[in-house]
Amino acid sequence: MNIAVTGAMRPNPLPRGLDDLLSEACRIRDAHWGRAVTYSRKVFVPLTNMCRDTCGYCTFVKHPSSPEARIMTPEQVLASARRGEREGCKELLFSLGEKPELRYEAARDGLARLGYARMTDYLRDMCALVLAETSLLPHVNAGTLADDEIEALRPVSASMGMMLETISRRLTRRGMAHHACPDKVPVQRLRTLERAGLRRVPFTTGLLIGIGETWEERIAALHAIEASHRRHGHIQEVIIQNFQRKPDIEMADHPEPDLEDMLRTIAAARIILSPEISLQAPPNLSSRHIAYLGAGINDWGGISPVTIDFINPQHEWPEIRALAASCKTAGFALRERLTVYPRYLLDGGDYLDPAMLSRVSAMAGAGGLARAQHHIGETP
Ligand code: SF4
Secondary structure (H helix, E strand, O other), rough: OOOOOOOOOOOOOOOOOOHHHHHHHHHHHHHOOOOOEEEEEEEEEEEEOOEEEEEOOOOOOOOOOOOOOOOOOOOOOOHHHHHHHHOOOOOEEEEEEEOOOOOHHHHHHHHHHHOOOOOOHHHHEEEEEHHOOOEEEEEEEOOOOHHHHHHHHHHOOEEOOOOEEOOHHHHHHHOOOOOOOOOHHHHHHHHHHHHHHHHHOEEEEEEEOOOOOHHHHHHHHHHHHHHHHHHHHOOOEEEEOOOOOOOOOOOOOOOOOOOHHHHHHHHHHHHHHOOOEEEEHHHHHOOOOHHHHHHOOEEEEOOOOOOOOOOOOOOOOOOHHHHHHHHHHHOEEEEEEEOOHHHHHHOOOHHHHHHHHHOOOOOHHOOOEEEEEEHOOOOO
């Protein structure tokens, strides 16, 4: 069964003034999502922090020569999962560097000690372990993936994701954010979006803004995501994430996008993307994140009561009940969702394998959000 993609193909002219842009974005959000704003209560598992890429803004990646470089063992994965379970998490997000074994002998050796040749094979088995041993739903964020990798991961993950980040090939030039990053060549990421769509995977993607791209390149990236969704219906959410300066990165002196830049980009995304695509911005990367509600978001993404944001470790997650109170003041009810959005459960048909569909459905309430809403003490 196909998921309905609403609206005819349209050029989406953007209102010019900021106020008009914001009010049009909010009108679309309110009509489709109402006044509920969601989050996913999750535990983050950084399976490996080694990566064959070297993005100029990344603080997560560790060179294999670093004492901090690692691949988590199955025991460590399960220990994190169980901590998440105890705190009411429903999702386990596997995040990891891209294909370190293709570049580094140390990564190949580390995988071999665990009995594997490829990181995605190890990831697949860790997803299966989480499904067998816990109640959590794996969501996989492993970067660019080949057809066989998506097919291997699909039965053991409820959803998958990969930030498109940008469509700008300029950023792969020397001195730019994605120089010498084979997985950040835009066509490679667009291919992964397409492969996920062809294989009916509920998929999360998004933009990383402020890394050297122009406004026009941002808009082109949003149109590329929308075009992929129109072909396949698989884009469940789009994240608009703001670049963060950190002292230990190549781009330590690069300016951060300001609040107005974020608001403009969020609103443009809400107008360009089909209304059924959830729009998300992280709440821990700006002290003024509540303003994002005024630009059309309907989701805060993953928030963990147990693990830090490994990608932006200097930025703590908001306390979930405090976030609920701030949302309420702004006129929104905070609701907990699962890693898979409701429409893939309620109308999705073949988006999830039968075993995964029944597992996720058992955790969902009537509207497809999480049946247990821990932050307001609703636990069935
Ligand atoms: S941002 Fe991702 S792809 Fe880039 S270096 Fe860091 S882990 Fe690797």
